[in-house]
Amino acid sequence: MKTFSTDDRESATIRSGISGLMHRREPSYIGHHRLVILSVYYIALVLLLSSNILGISGAFHHFFSVSNMLLLVTASVVMAAYLWRRIEIVTTLSLMTVATQLSLSADTLYSAFEPAMGHKYMVIIINMLLLSGNTIVGLSTYLTRITQVNTAIMFVTYTVCIITTNNSTLIDYYFMLFVVLVFFSFLGFHIAKNARRLQVENTELRRDESELMQILRLNKKQIRAYVRLASDRYGAEHTRNLLDILGETSQKNLLANVAEFMRISDTEKSRIDEIFPELTTSEKSICQLILRGKKLGDICSLLGKTESNVNTQRAHIRRKLGLATTDNLREALEERMTQASDR
Incomplete structure (x- = not known):
C-alpha cells in the first residue's frame, strides 16, 4: 500500500511540474490550451512519420519516404525554434500544420498522377482523412x-485528383466533401471569435479580481472565507475557523474599507438627494449607479429590477430632467452635479 502511495505522489509531482512549466511558458488559458495540443500533435506526427519511414505502417513508396523525412525535419526545426523562444506558439502551430498539409497534399497528388501506383484510390481516400484531421x-x-x-x-487537392483520375467513386463524394469543408471554415471563424471574446472577458475578470484583492488587502482564500461566512449560516466553531482564515489584520482592513465605502456612498446619496429633488428614491438609486459607470445589466442585478423596469425609470429621469432620447444620460447627470458643486 505504501509503494502505491509513493508512486501516486511521484506521479502527481511530475504532472504538477509539467503543468507548472507549461503555465510559465504560456500563462493565458488559450496559450496553455494551444501548447497542450502542440505537444500531443508533434509527438503523434513523429510517431506516424517514423513508422512510415521505417516501413512499419502506411503506404510504402520512395516518394512517400522522402516527403515524410522532409516533413519530420521541418516539424522538428519548427518545434526547436519554439522551444528556444525564436517563434511564438501561433507561428509554430501555423508552420507545422501548413507544412503537414502541403506534404500530405503532395503525397495525394503523386498517387493520382502516378499510373503505376497500386491501390491509388485507397491512398487518396486515406490521405483525405489525414488532411481532414490536420x-x-x-x-x-x-x-x-x-x-x-x-x-x-x-x-484543391481533391479537385485535382478527380480531374486527373476521373474516378466515379471520388466524384460521388465531391459535393459531400465541399459541404464539410465549408462547415470547417465557418466553424473555425465562429470558434476563434468566441475564443477572443472569452479571452477578453477572462482578462477583465482577472484585473477586477486583482483590484479587489488590492483594495481589500485580502488573498483569494480569505475572500472565499468571507463570502462563505456572509452567505451561509455556520455553527460557532465553523465561524471561528473562517475568521481565523481571514486573520485579525485582514478583518480590520476589510471593516475599514467597507466603512469607508458606506461613508462615500452615503455622501454621494445625500448630494443626489439635494441636486435632484424632483426624482423618486428609486430613480435616484439608478442615477447613483449610472454616475458610477454601471451598465444596464449591473443596475438590474444590484437593484433587483428587470430591464424593462429600469428602462422605464430611465425614461422618467430623462423626462424630468428635460433630456432628449439622444442625450447621454450619464454626461447630463455629471454636468448637473458639476454645476451644483460650482455654486
Whole structure:
C-alpha cells in the first residue's frame, strides 16, 4: 500500500511540474490550451512519420519516404525554434500544420498522377482523412486563417485528383466533401471569435479580481472565507475557523474599507438627494449607479429590477430632467452635479 502511495505522489509531482512549466511558458488559458495540443500533435506526427519511414505502417513508396523525412525535419526545426523562444506558439502551430498539409497534399497528388501506383484510390481516400484531421488541429487551436488555408489546400487537392483520375467513386463524394469543408471554415471563424471574446472577458475578470484583492488587502482564500461566512449560516466553531482564515489584520482592513465605502456612498446619496429633488428614491438609486459607470445589466442585478423596469425609470429621469432620447444620460447627470458643486 505504501509503494502505491509513493508512486501516486511521484506521479502527481511530475504532472504538477509539467503543468507548472507549461503555465510559465504560456500563462493565458488559450496559450496553455494551444501548447497542450502542440505537444500531443508533434509527438503523434513523429510517431506516424517514423513508422512510415521505417516501413512499419502506411503506404510504402520512395516518394512517400522522402516527403515524410522532409516533413519530420521541418516539424522538428519548427518545434526547436519554439522551444528556444525564436517563434511564438501561433507561428509554430501555423508552420507545422501548413507544412503537414502541403506534404500530405503532395503525397495525394503523386498517387493520382502516378499510373503505376497500386491501390491509388485507397491512398487518396486515406490521405483525405489525414488532411481532414490536420485541418481539425487548426480548428481546435482557434486559428481561423490557418483552418481556412488548410481547408483550401484540401479542396484543391481533391479537385485535382478527380480531374486527373476521373474516378466515379471520388466524384460521388465531391459535393459531400465541399459541404464539410465549408462547415470547417465557418466553424473555425465562429470558434476563434468566441475564443477572443472569452479571452477578453477572462482578462477583465482577472484585473477586477486583482483590484479587489488590492483594495481589500485580502488573498483569494480569505475572500472565499468571507463570502462563505456572509452567505451561509455556520455553527460557532465553523465561524471561528473562517475568521481565523481571514486573520485579525485582514478583518480590520476589510471593516475599514467597507466603512469607508458606506461613508462615500452615503455622501454621494445625500448630494443626489439635494441636486435632484424632483426624482423618486428609486430613480435616484439608478442615477447613483449610472454616475458610477454601471451598465444596464449591473443596475438590474444590484437593484433587483428587470430591464424593462429600469428602462422605464430611465425614461422618467430623462423626462424630468428635460433630456432628449439622444442625450447621454450619464454626461447630463455629471454636468448637473458639476454645476451644483460650482455654486
